[in-house]
Every structure is written in structure tokens, then in C-alpha cells.
Amino acid sequence: MVDVVVVGAGLSGSLAAIALSQSGFQVAIIDRYRKYPTDFRAEQIVGSQLKIFSDLGLLDSLVTDVQAVLRAKNFSFGKQLSSVLTPHYGMPYQDIVTAIRGQIPDTVQFIVGRVTDVETSPHPMVRLDDGQTIAAKLVVMATGLNTALSERLGVSHQKISARHSTTIGFDIASPKCGATDTPILVYYGNGFRDGIDYFIVFPCKSVLRGNLFLYRDPLDPWIRRFRQTPRETLLEVLPELRNELGEFTITQVQCRSSDVAVAENHRRDGIVFVGDAYQTSCPAAGTGIGRLAVDVERLTVHAARWLKAGDTSAAALRSYYDDPAKRRSDRKAIQKAQFRRALSTNASLPWTLRRQGVKAKHFVKYILNDALYAILAKAAQRYQARPTVHLARLAVQHAVWLLWSRMVE
């Protein structure tokens, strides 16, 4: 019997296995795939995510082979709103998971197989499709969007917002922008009619990627048209793209619709849910990685208590679900998803004014950041693109921004 068995070695499961084994527990982790398959998910490590991975001591290994892009240009209605200094790493999701899996200690048993059942009595135990069983004191469910196993256990997911947003990802070839020497380009939707939150162009490994975040049903004819004629359909809503990208082409279009949903009836003896298996996030809000990191951090703290006391009953596990930091992060992710959707789609006067306010904020940021950029560009050249330097820069940028926000409030 191991202390903890983690089901699912995606981002949350792998992080949980690392954190729990570092806390001294005997851990086994199970996944359907030895190598995480190609999948369209988070493709960027940016903003607060840098701090998350840095605090976990995983940032350097995560971005070893990835060149950071420091500058992002923001556009709205064809005008450049702001030019911010923000370190950005583009990498496919499977590379993120592979890098994090690479940090799982050898003491953790990695088992390849599909978990078909989880039993809780007389003690927690998982059953694999090959008949193998693994007993543990605690089962961590990190199965992501695959709800088949949860449903088998009677756990459902309440849809707070069904088909909340659609994310379209694709490769771009541009005569004006290379895949490595381009600043990040961010285009905000031009008003509420197009339902676009934002479109981002960024280097990702050896290609230039485009991610379009919008609020349209996946069956909307516009989405169908996008799949058929992506370039023309994109230019209809963002004609200004030509200025930066020239006569670009689009290939490898992938489309994902996302619900914002939270687990129900999940409070069981010996089983806890983390990451997307507990609550899904809107990709446009960019809260998925932050949320799952909080889940893993809080789980590690509470699991130490449960395992020491030898109590993994549903009553004991409540301390994790009711943890104030977890509840706050779950609530904020939902609020942010709802806020961004309303900001992009709500035509009422209050929301129109809010949209203008956000644009004004971006503009001020532009002035502050450009001054800051001029000062720090020299330092960047001297020290090259090292994560620690980026973090230092990010800290300065945020301090200036915080100061400004306080002043305008």
C-alpha cells in the first residue's frame, strides 16, 4: 500500500506527485499515456504563472529550451494601445507537462494504464484496465476533462456556464514576422458584436501561433466558416492584422469549446479532486494553471495532516474543499470568466463604459511601460533572457503598476 495514489499525470497530477513526495509520502501516479499526447490547451507561461513555477522551483527546468519574449504590443480598433514589458514563454501543453513530469522524483512509482474504478471500502483502492489494483490511504483524482471515471463514482459537474467560450488555435506563417523574433501581439475585440475577447500571436517552439478567444457557440456558423476559410474570416473581424502580419497564412486550425463547471457530490471518503477534475476554467481568463497550483498547494498542506492522523474520511477531507485560499481561487476564476465574457459581449451602457475604462488603463500602462522598457532593455541585453531577470523585471513592472493604480483610485 502507498500513502497516495494520483490518478492522472497531466499538470495537476504531476505537480501533486512532486509536492506530496517532497513532503515525504510514498506516492504512485497513474496515467493512460506514458508520453502526454499532443493536445490543444494552455500554450503560454506568462504573468503570475511565472511566479507559481518559480516558487515551486520548477521554472528553470520548464523553460530551459524556450526563448522568452519580453515585449507585448496591445491593439484595439487598429490602434496600438499599449506596449507592455512582460516575459512570455510559448510552449505546447504537452511540452509543459513533459517538462514537469521530468521533475517527478524516482521514488514516485509511475504506472501506465487506465484507471477503471476507484473503491473506498474497506480502504481506498484503484483498479486498472489490466486488472491490477493499487491500495492507498488517499486517492487524488487529477483526471482533467475526462469525466468518465468521476461519473462512474457518481460525481457530476454542475455547469455554471455551459459552452462559456470557444478557443481557436492555429499556426501562422507571416512574411513580416518570424517565429522567434516577433513581439507578442495582442488584439482586443472591436466592440461587443464580434464576441471576441482577444487574439494573441506568439512564438511557440519553432512556429508562430495564434490563439483566438471568443464567446460564440461552437455550432455558430461563424465558427464553421472560420474552419473553412480561417484567414479571410479572421481578417473580417480584425482587418488591422495585415499591418503587423502582412499577407499571412493559417494552418492546423484547432477549435475547443469550454464549459465553466464545478464538481458536485464529490465529498467521498479517501478521494480528493484537483485541477480540471474539480473545476474547469475559461481559457480566455487564463486562470486554469493558477487554480490548479492553488489546489495542489492546499492539498499538500492538508494531506500531511490527514495522513499523520490516519484519517482520510470525507469529514477530514472537508478542510481542503473549505480551505479559504482554495475557495477564493475557485470563486475568482469563475468571476473572472463571467467578467471577461460580459466585457466582450454586453452591449449595455455600464459595460460599454467599463470597456472604455479598460482601454484607458491600457493606454496609461503603455506610457509607464515604455519608459520602464527603455531603462531595462539595456539590462536585458547585458544579462540575456534568464528567467530570474524576467521575474525581477516583472516585479518592478508590477510595483509601478500597483503604485499607479493606487494613485488613480
Ligand SMILES: Cc1cc2nc3c(=O)[nH]c(=O)nc-3n(C[C@H](O)[C@H](O)[C@H](O)COP(=O)(O)OP(=O)(O)OC[C@H]3O[C@@H](n4cnc5c(N)ncnc54)[C@H](O)[C@@H]3O)c2cc1C
Ligand atoms: C484550449 C484551451 C486553452 C487553455 N489556455 C489556458 C491558458 O492560456 N492559461 C491557463 O492557465 N489555462 C488554460 N487552459 C486551462 C488549462 O489547460 C487546464 O486548466 C489544465 O491543463 C488542467 O490540467 P489538469 O492536470 O487538471 O488536466 P489534464 O492536463 O487534462 O490531465 C489529466 C490527465 O489525466 C489522465 N487521465 C484521465 N482519465 C484517466 C484514467 N481513467 N486513468 C488514467 N489516467 C487518466 C489523462 O491522460 C491526463 O494525462 C486552457 C484550456 C483549454 C482547453
